[in-house]
Amino acid sequence: MGTVQLKTEIPGPKGRSLAARREKSVVDGHASVSPIFAAKAEGATITDVDGNVFIDFAGGIGAMNSGHRHPAVVGEIDRQIHDYAHLCFTVTPYEPYVALAEKLNDITPGDFLKKTLLVNSGAEALENAVKVARYWTNRSSAIVFEHAFHGRSLMTMALTYKEMPYKHGFGPFPDVIQRLPYPFNRGKEALAQFDALLEEKGDEAFAAVIIELVAGEGGFMPVDKSFLAHVRKRCSEHNIVLIVDEVQTGFGRTGRMFASEVYNLEPDIICMAKSMSGGLPLSAVTGKAEMMDKVHAGGLGGTFGGNPVACRGAMAAIAVLEELEQSGRMAKLADKVTSRFCAIAEKSSFVKEARGLGAMYSLDICDDTFKKAPSKERAEKVLHNCLADGLLMILAGTGGNVIRTLMPLTISDGELEEGMSILEKNILVLS
Numbered sequence: 001m002g003t004v005q006l007k008t009e010i011p012g013p014k015g016r017s018l019a020a021r022r023e024k025s026v027v028d029g030h031a032s033v034s035p036i037f038a039a040k041a042e043g044a045t046i047t048d049v050d051g052n053v054f055i056d057f058a059g060g061i062g063a064m065n066s067g068h069r070h071p072a073v074v075g076e077i078d079r080q081i082h083d084y085a086h087l088c089f090t091v092t093p094y095e096p097y098v099a100l101a102e103k104l105n106d107i108t109p110g111d112f113l114k115k116t117l118l119v120n121s122g123a124e125a126l127e128n129a130v131k132v133a134r135y136w137t138n139r140s141s142a143i144v145f146e147h148a149f150h151g152r153s154l155m156t157m158a159l160t161y162k163e164m165p166y167k168h169g170f171g172p173f174p175d176v177i178q179r180l181p182y183p184f185n186r187g188k189e190a191l192a193q194f195d196a197l198l199e200e201k202g203d204e205a206f207a208a209v210i211i212e213l214v215a216g217e218g219g220f221m222p223v224d225k226s227f228l229a230h231v232r233k234r235c236s237e238h239n240i241v242l243i244v245d246e247v248q249t250g251f252g253r254t255g256r257m258f259a260s261e262v263y264n265l266e267p268d269i270i271c272m273a274k275s276m277s278g279g280l281p282l283s284a285v286t287g288k289a290e291m292m293d294k295v296h297a298g299g300l301g302g303t304f305g306g307n308p309v310a311c312r313g314a315m316a317a318i319a320v321l322e323e324l325e326q327s328g329r330m331a332k333l334a335d336k337v338t339s340r341f342c343a344i345a346e347k348s349s350f351v352k353e354a355r356g357l358g359a360m361y362s363l364d365i366c367d368d369t370f371k372k373a374p375s376k377e378r379a380e381k382v383l384h385n386c387l388a389d390g391l392l393m394i395l396a397g398t399g400g401n402v403i404r405t406l407m408p409l410t411i412s413d414g415e416l417e418e419g420m421s422i423l424e425k426n427i428l429v430l431s
């Protein structure tokens with residue numbers, strides 16, 4: 001018997017009743033992509049309130065690489081909550097914050113002395129990375145890219161590319177951003193524009209370059225290698241802080257612990273969140289010690305930043321992921337996901353391409369015309385049908401037409417195959 005178990009229509013009666021309550025109580029602005037309400041999640045599965053069991057290829061948008069309710073993570077969270085849940089590191093420091101900072105300084109790429117700040121969300125990590133870069137350089141502007149997604153706070157909305165739904169109606173934004181083409185298939189063009197921008201604005205104009213190594217929300221496009229090497233070199237020459245946003249790529253998603261390792265890149269600052277902490281809200285900014293330490297005492301921090309329960313969860317989640325990496329399972333899964341997605345793309349008339357890096361793979365869904373225009377409607381239909389068959393997936397892409405996968409990396413071979421078969425069936429049935 002497979003993992004998927006469907007007992008009711010989707011959503012079932014309890015799900016529909018919760019949806020009615022939600023409609024009256026929760027803001028419309030916080031939308032959800034699936035109509036089910038969760039009751040329990042375990043490993044790579046989600047059980048809804050009506051008892052239907054789904055395979056999870058969304059992982060809470062890439063936050064559950066270590067799997068739902070991993071016993072080691074649950075154990076550490078439980079242990080910590082019995083000691084203390086919150087003290088505020090600003091008031092009474094505690095060991096879990098220090099231990100996690102040591103761990104992140106150790107495992108992030110870069111053969112230099114590092115320091116770490118812990119905060120609450122991906123957006124907050126990016127906000128703080130920008131603060132550090134500004135302080136370090138005494139400059140204000142940043143270079144960012146088309147298709148970028150860095151968050152929903154005021155500064156990170158400015159860094160983010162897509163207008164609807166992320167920026168529409170929320171401006172004006174800080175006017176300190178220069179945007180370049182995202183260097184996927186356009187590496188040479190991006191490189192020429194990058195050099196021209198430095199030439200035009202001068203060496204002293206920019207505090208930071210901020211980049212995702214695989215554009216996440218933007219559509220799972222891996223960055224061009226030679227562009228990245230060039231930017232690394234020029235940032236070093238001009239004291240521009242190279243900030244790499246590993247919020248979605250980090251913690252094993254691309255086949256290595258960090259995508260920076262795949263690219264052999266040493267960023268000045270790395271932003272991390274999502275899968276770092278086994279499902280608890282926590283994020284980190286890890287960077288060169290001299291940059292991170294320049295900021296005056298009290299200039300960084302926050303009430304819940306580096307919450308001890310989340311830190312302990314993170315230590316356990318990272319250990320789970322390290323084990324997956326060392327055993328070769330992480331790389332094997334990355335290969336499997338890549339080859340399965342490429343095979344599906346080859347069989348379909350409306351998949352423009354399969355692309356990504358490791359287990360961060362996607363299908364670019366198009367219409368049937370010769371020009372192959374992005375088709376959000378068709379991508380949504382595939383997802384809808386997958387859910388009806390027991391597979392939860394989500395979309396990405398500036399055109400909203402990219403089917404992406406962010407399943408827990410602890411998924412079993414059987415669950416992976418079952419999920420892939422559901423996806424393949426629902427792609428081919430429309431092809």
Ligand SMILES: Cc1ncc(COP(=O)(O)O)c(C=O)c1O
Nearest residue numbers: 121122123149150151216247248
């Ligand atoms: C690359 C990237 N950066 C930043 C963020 C923002 O993270 P958060 O939603 O935790 O603020 C996200 C969220 O999807 C992301 O994918």
